[in-house]
Amino acid sequence: MDDQVLLFDDDTPEATEAKVWKILTVDDDPDFQRATAFSLNGMQILNGHIELTQAFSYREAAMLLAERHDIALIFLDVVMETDDAGLRLIRVLREVIGNAEVRVVLLTGEPGMAPVRDVMANYDINDYWTKSELSAERLRTVLTGGIRAYSQLRAVARARRGLQMIVESSNALFCSHNRRELSAKILSEIASVLDVHAEGIVCVRVDEPTGGGRPDPVRIISASGRFTQSIDNTLEDLNQPEVEVLIQRCLAEQKTLQLDHCTVLFFSRFQAGADYACYVATGRGLDDTELELLKVFSVSISRGLYNVSLFSRLEEMAYQDDLLKIPNRNALIRMLDMVLQSNSRSHQVLVMIDVDNFSGVNTAFGTGYGDFILGLVAKRLREAFDGGVLVARVRDDVFAVLGPESEVSAKAIVGLFRRSRRPYELGQVHSLSSVTLGLGEFIGSASVALQSAHLALKQAKGQGHDQHVLYDPQLQTEHAESYRMLLALRDAVDAGRIGIELQPQVDMQSGKVIGVETLARWYREDGTLIPPMSFIPLAETTGYILPLGDYLLRLSFAEAAKLTAAGFPDIRVAVNVSAPQLLQHDFVERFQSHLDAAGVEARQIEIEITESVAMRSFDTVCEQLRKLRVMGVSVAIDDFGTGFSSLSYLRRLPADRLKIDRSFVSEIGEVEDRQLIAAAVIQIASRVGMQVIAEGVENQEQADWMIAHGCIEAQGYLIARPMPGERLLEWLRAWPGRLA
Missing domain, CATH: 3.30.450.40 (GAF domain)
Structure with a gap:
């Protein structure tokens, strides 16, 4: 739904001349949005009237905030597409968009989803209320405080x-x-x-x-x-x-x-x-x-x-960090620009360092202790280098050292904080991560260099603590390529070049076709195929998996309807569902809506989720799966055994079948029987009362082994390759009812 703008104006000269406070409400509940709009209508705050903009989802709000920088206050729901959509939006607002002035009031209808103490400590927000507490008078009070804070921040900025x-x-x-x-x-x-x-x-x-x-x-x-x-x-x-x-x-x-x-x-x-x-x-x-x-x-x-x-x-005011009294990000960019334009750039390096688990330190001991740690880092860095090396604080707990390669190295910097004795003494920096960017071959401005180094550092920290990497220029190329691919993916969906193919699943004993799995396919205009692993993870990372997933659901249900019309109503259609899709609060309702639109019964559909999806927000996932099973949908756990889930969780998971990953099936004939993981998966499925199906069955030896060990359902090239819907119908009519 597009964002809606409501301007409350009583058409009086005073209202026309008064200030306009731009307020954004982000909530997927239309009733709450209407109630809020009604409460704000005609309200005067600090000699100004309200211009209200409404967004109904995380994505819609993020796009709006990226374009508009004049919003004074946001009323933000915690739970929207996902349980933490509101919190993620705050991160995007502060860290990606870089808007530190707009004030945020967090709202929730489910107080337990995001504890007040944690949220107030970890997120830059003004206030946090449950929706039931937000009376008209309290709304005015919250608005007044938030708008006053916004005005002061704007004036200071x-x-x-x-x-x-x-x-x-x-x-x-x-x-x-x-x-x-x-x-x-x-x-x-x-x-x-x-x-x-x-x-x-x-x-x-x-x-x-x-x-x-x-x-x-x-x-x-x-x-x-x-x-x-x-x-x-x-x-x-x-x-x-x-x-x-x-x-x-x-x-x-x-x-x-x-x-x-x-x-x-x-x-x-x-x-x-x-x-x-x-x-x-x-x-x-x-x-x-x-x-x-x-x-x-x-x-x-x-x-x-x-x-x-x-x-x-x-x-000093423009180029010095207020807390640490060392150069700030502005000073670093200025010096970087000078270095990049100089003849000595080939011998210069930029090292960025990040204090590992700094947010945890702040949470555990408070910001005063955190400031002490930052001061310690700044002091040691200043003492370690002479005037020819710039030491700057980039932001939060991220520092930069810019200077000659002969004097600046990540190893030496990290060594400043190593303590051979009492390495975990309180009041010390225990672990740093770093990235080193050589400026000789770098192409781009100072801002791009800083952003590139920060991105590499963030990716390194994603691997754990004490990570030290060299910046790879290929990373910049990869991100540019990912952005181009995302745009191409959206164009491909609009142009109908994203489709599905279906791979049959059979009962190897009876030869009966029991189901088909739908697989996403993206064909370029020249007919070449882009593998799903190239664009599905990208869609999940960027959030585009939500509209793409809905689109693929509709295509899959349409194929189920065609199977019924062709006389194959008992063949179930298995559809892969990602974590962002499943964790949307209204996923089950939209799922039912798509079923109704296609004229398909729930029993004809099976959803497949990976082991990693099942373990994310486990209780929420279980609740969603239970609702689907009550409807008649069956549930399969895909790629079982490739993750790290506990068997105790598996026993609680509302699922009907486990899929043996193709990597385990391929071991048959290559690895001794007693070492085969496939045998363990079959036994596990039997213990927890689930059926089991093998994917990637490519030869008769694998099929015979599966049957002998109690797995009679399979899919793979031995049976058939994935194919378009029309060809599937031809294949079904010609299927001899047995394996070759």
Whole structure:
């Protein structure tokens, strides 16, 4: 469902002029959405009215938040497509989209699904309520607190961005070699800070009037916009009486003038060496933040190169980590850009390190202890390197070291924190993971280099603690290729190039065809096949498995209907279901809806889930499977034996049959009987009261072995290869009723 925007406005002049607070509600319950919209209608918060946007799923909300950065507050349901959809959305919002300003109020109708203490500790949210507690009055209170926090964060962020721009602008000014060049930069940099068109003039009067005589003429030393032609002329030659009057007034009163359409800045000779007036046509009045920024910038301009202390302070605010007092991510990117553009880049490396289990430390001991650990890391890194090596904090517990390859190595950095004695002493860093990126062969900007290193580090940490890897440029290529494949997959679904083939399953004793398994197939326009293992994991990782899975369900049920129409109503159709699909709260309802639309009975369908899916959110999976079995759907556990599930869990799992993985079937004839895993799987199935079916049966020896050991159901090339639905019907009519 597309997001919905509701603007509550009572059409009064006051409402039209008031602020607009943009609120997003994310909940898959239409009734709750309607109730929330009704409660917010006409509500005034902090002199503003509400503009409400509604999203009904994790995917819909993520897409909306990626596009819009002006939302003040989100009311977010914890449980949507999955039990943790809301929590995952917070991670995406903060870590992927990078929006740290929007405030989040977490809501739940099932308090036990996400414990309050854990959620408040581990996620950047403002509040957490059960839906039943959120009365109209409490809703107003929560809104007021969240919007006030958002406003304050926005103001701080805007001021910080302005200060950073001032640092950069001041740097540009101080690189000037003469007054004219400096003045030209003053105009462009002021316009940049205020986000207005660069149009104005800079005038100077070197000498004061003496003895009542006529003062020296005011000379225009720089100009832009419509004033460009006036450079090197006097103010009297400008032929702009209004502008001339304002500049003369500014110089006479020796103060800055603020008007609705322009600003005239005054720079005193006591700091700038002469009296300057800078006229900037803003076209609008300036707000308080802009006035403060302009005030700071004016000081920077007037003092110029002499005001080293102010420049240093602004530099510190923009490029220094507040907590650790070391360079921050901005400083790292700036230095990386310089290195990547230098001739010495081939000998430079970037090492990023991450404190293993830092979040666990924070949770166990609190943020104070976590800050202590971060300080320890920063101190040891600073002490280990001289001024030619940059040590920076990238974010949270991630640090970067940038310098010559001869001085910087991950092994040496990790060695700083190794303790031969009492290695697990409290107050120490016990384990680090790292990635090393050589800059000599790297292609891309500083931001891309940093993102690439961070991605490699994240993947390394996924393998466990104490991981140390070299960045592989192929990783960047692989991710670009994955993105292209995802786009192609969506296009292929729309174009109908994703389909299914069916592989028969037979009773090897009677020869009766008892079922077919549906297998996803993607054919390019040229007819070549893209293997399922190339796109199904990608779809699961990106969340596209949800629409793709629904699409494949509909195709499979349509084939079941065709089998019935052709006179084969007792052949069950086995469909693979992924974890994200099964864990959706409304999966069973949608499953039934697809059955009804296809005119297929539940008994004709079997769903196959892998062992890993079964073990994910085990209780939820069991509940979903029980509902399906009550409907009449049978359940098979695919690839059994390839995972690590406990047999006690298997006994509790509501399933009808185990599938022996083809890797175990292929051992028959190659491995001694007493060592065959297939025999163990058959015995396990017998013990827990499940049927067993072998997949990947390719020769008669394997078939005979299976029958001899009590497994009579099988599928594989010995019987038939996967085939389209029409060819399957032909095959069924020609099937001799026995194995060859």
